[in-house]
Amino acid sequence: MTSRSPLTMVPATDRVTVVCLAGALDADCCVRLAGELTRHLDRAARQGHRLVLDMTAVPAVGEAARRTLREETGYLAGAPVLVVATPEVRKELEQDDLPGMRLHGTLVEALTSLPPSTAPAPGRPARPRRTGKPPADAESLRGEIFGLRAKARTSGLIGVAQGMLIARYGLPGPAAAFALLREGSQQCNVPLRILASAVVTAPPPQTDAHWFLGRGTHAPPPDTAFVRAYGGDVTDRCHVLAAALDTAIAVAGADAGEVHLTDPAQDHALFLEGRRGLDAAYWDEVALVTGPPVVCAVARERLAPAAVPDVAADEVLSAHPAGQALLAAGRRAVYSVPLITPETYCTGTLTLHRNEPGIWPPPARRAELARLAADVAAWRSWYRRTVVLDALEHLHQNRPDRGAAARRPDGGAAKR
Incomplete structure (x- = not known):
């Protein structure tokens, strides 16, 4: 097996917050979805993190849910939320203009899309490091x-x-x-x-x-x-x-x-x-x-x-x-x-x-x-x-x- 590039190591834990979603995202879940997104986005911002939404366990995303995603993430075009989803869900999400989201097929693909700098985003506090934490x-x-x-x-x-x-x-x-x-x-x-x-x-x-x-x-x-x-x-x-x-x-x-x-x-x-x-x-x-x-x-x-x-x-x-x-x-x-x-x-x-x-x-x-x-x-x-x-x-x-x-x-x- 050949590889076009050497192994890439991304110090991801100090840079991202991963949130997993499961179940169909339909109109009934929009209020909860908006509240959870706001909470996790605020927490990620306080830590200087990028938010990653793992949606591989989401079978479908309805129109109302796509609208909620657009409204809650639209302001993040400069540092968009990274979304990991199945091909079917990515196709549904691509129906809408989602400037605050970037779609990926795997978590590895999402993480390696991050810029090489490990510094927190401007204006966001750096996450405190724990003693005894494993190396990057x-x-x-x-x-x-x-x-x-x-x-x-x-x-x-x-x-x-x-x-x-x-x-x-x-x-x-x-x-x-x-x-x-x-x-x-x-x-x-x-x-x-x-x-x-x-x-x-x-x-x-x-x-x-x-x-x-x-x-x-x-x-x-x-x-x-x-x-x-x-x-x-x-x-x-x-x-x-x-x-x-x-x-x-x-x-x-x-x-x-x-x-x-x-x-x-x-x-x-x-x-x-x-x-x-x-x-x-x-x-x-x-x-x-x-x-x-x-x-x-x-x-x-x-x-x-x-x-x-x-x-x-x-x-x-x-x-x-x-x-x-x-x-x-x-x-x-x-x-x-x-x-x-x-x-x-x-x-x-x-x-x-x-x-x-x-x-x-x-x-x-x-x-x-x-x-x-x-x-x-x-x-x-x-x-x-x-x-x-x-x-x-x-x-x-x-x-x-x-x-x-x-x-x-x-x-x-x-x-x-």
């Missing part, structure tokens, strides 16, 4: 490979699902399989990774016409305190999990938090689904957790809350990359509560962080967190039995060969 080259490698690793975690699963759809429906190739997945994801508002996981783990379709027989009337969402307080669209996975995490942080008085859900397609490993107040160095380490000493994995194994009063005093965790990343970010106490269904199955975890070491949260708060975790587990179980199965049914009934069969004179199924 190590930070550069972390910044570049993070995006690649995150994409690999999802693309491998999606590739397996594509292969299954090609074999099952006689599709012409990966592009047709991906188009079918994407259409099902968009129509049913189910993230592409979640739909791919369901394709991989679900039993084969029961008939040519229906994936599942006899489902009948869907059960209503669980009538729990959390769902009632949420009051929004309970089929919107991203918003429900964000509300759960925000509630947990408020209940515990935490400085940061994260929510993981188990992924059946990856041996029920814990997949990071949401985060607050955590930097990339840490959430790169916990994006896919398979076992201890990461605290959420301990809680999952015990089927009971796990607490670390002081990460620095825990010999095993403090030696682990996730613990080291927590200490580097100034997080000392960690508390994780599992999401347990009535059948005593762990479906995920809510993990909270506090800057000050010590035994925390107090007993009353722990009881409240346990109730919240049970409510979220009940919602997730309902979501998998209804919304995800609906998405599979939609995919099965709208596959290309079914449309072709409907056009045949005998109405029969296409041969496979």
